Amino acid sequence: xxxxxxxxxxxxxxxxxxxxxxxxxxxxxxxxxxxxxxxxxxxxxxxxxxxxxxxxxxxxxxxxxxxxxxxxxxxxxxxxxxxxxxxxxxxxxxxxxxxxxxxxxxxxxxxxxxxxxxxxxxxxxxxxxxxxxxxxxxxxxxxxxxxxxxxxxxxxxxxxxxxxxxxxxxxxxxxxxxxxxxxxxxxxxxxxxxxxxxxxxxxxxxxxxxxxxxxxxxxxxxxxxxxxxxxxxxxxxxxxxxxxxxxxxxxxxxxxxxxxxxxxxxxxxxxxxxxxxxxxxxxxxxxxxxxxxxxxxxxxxxxxxxxxxxxxxxxxxxxx
Ligand code: CDT
Numbered sequence: 001x002x003x004x005x006x007x008x009x010x011x012x013x014x015x016x017x018x019x020x021x022x023x024x025x026x027x028x029x030x031x032x033x034x035x036x037x038x039x040x041x042x043x044x045x046x047x048x049x050x051x052x053x054x055x056x057x058x059x060x061x062x063x064x065x066x067x068x069x070x071x072x073x074x075x076x077x078x079x080x081x082x083x084x085x086x087x088x089x090x091x092x093x094x095x096x097x098x099x100x101x102x103x104x105x106x107x108x109x110x111x112x113x114x115x116x117x118x119x120x121x122x123x124x125x126x127x128x129x130x131x132x133x134x135x136x137x138x139x140x141x142x143x144x145x146x147x148x149x150x151x152x153x154x155x156x157x158x159x160x161x162x163x164x165x166x167x168x169x170x171x172x173x174x175x176x177x178x179x180x181x182x183x184x185x186x187x188x189x190x191x192x193x194x195x196x197x198x199x200x201x202x203x204x205x206x207x208x209x210x211x212x213x214x215x216x217x218x219x220x221x222x223x224x225x226x227x228x229x230x231x232x233x234x235x236x237x238x239x240x241x242x243x244x245x246x247x248x249x250x251x252x253x254x255x256x257x258x259x260x261x262x263x264x265x266x267x268x269x270x271x272x273x274x275x276x277x278x279x280x281x282x283x284x285x286x287x288x289x290x291x292x293x294x295x296x297x298x299x300x301x302x303x304x305x306x307x308x309x310x311x312x313x314x315x316x317x318x319x320x
Pocket of ligand 1: 054135136148175176177178180200201202203206
């Protein structure tokens with residue numbers, strides 16, 4: 001085991017910029033104005049990085065099904081920065097603050113992804129992450145109170161989970177449903193991640209099993225705190241919360257330490273900024289001791305993780 005070996009502090013002041021709802025009638029320009037105001041609040045508090053939610057430019061459009069997907073092209077960005085988001089990029093560069101931003105991406109060859117861009121303090125695009133785990137359903141389910149047709153509107157990315165050198169550390173990204181899967185964190189943990197950025201839109205009513213509704217906040221914290229601790233990384237989860245087009249969504253944005261502790265958490269379901277000083281050297285307390293992956297992991301007995309998708313059993317019920 002390597003042992004703690006903590007170096008000089010590498011503190012990144014991180015802001016989580018939660019948004020309240022964006023209604024269907026709200027245009028992109030108003031969303032960008034709200035994002036820019038939040039960015040200025042974060043910069044005023046000395047933040048070097050501000051994290052925005054998933055699909056932060058429009059209402060959560062997968063809650064409606066349409067027969068012709070091209071009729072929803074206006075919800076997608078063809079470039080990033082796009083003309084509408086350029087003012088946000090300009091303000092960030094002017095204030096020397098980096099950001100991550102969730103948006104719907106329509107590529108030049110017609111692919112649709114649920115994406116999140118990471119931008120450095122000098123305005124340089126570091127990376128674009130495309131969501132891997134796409135929840136919900138792919139066809140219209142008219143008996144639902146509302147649709148969650150992400151599997152119709154987005155294809156799952158095969159690019160996996162990158163980790164990038166930025167903000168003086170190792171930065172990873174995930175989007176909403178990705179945060180519920182342990183594989184997401186471990187893929188980044190195996191690349192030495194120190195700070196994971198995650199935007200989310202999580203309805204408070206899970207229609208396939210309403211018994212889960214009262215646990216929405218608990219499950220949100222549970223998965224992100226566990227992922228942080230088990231990989232010795234900071235995790236920043238940022239909601240678009242509140243009642244959007246009659247659908248109530250979880251807020252509870254939070255910044256989590258490698259210890260698994262919540263350092264800051266929002267108290268409203270509206271536009272709100274929280275900040276925390278994240279000393280990336282803290283990760284070493286976990287990555288070089290209890291979770292020294294190189295010393296303690298046993299990949300040779302984890303082969304099912306990549307060779308198998310669902311749970312398999314023999315006809316008699318015994319494990320394979
Ligand atoms: N946006 C997103 O991924 N939301 C999902 C909702 C799942 S219910 C179909 C989430 O995991 O929070």
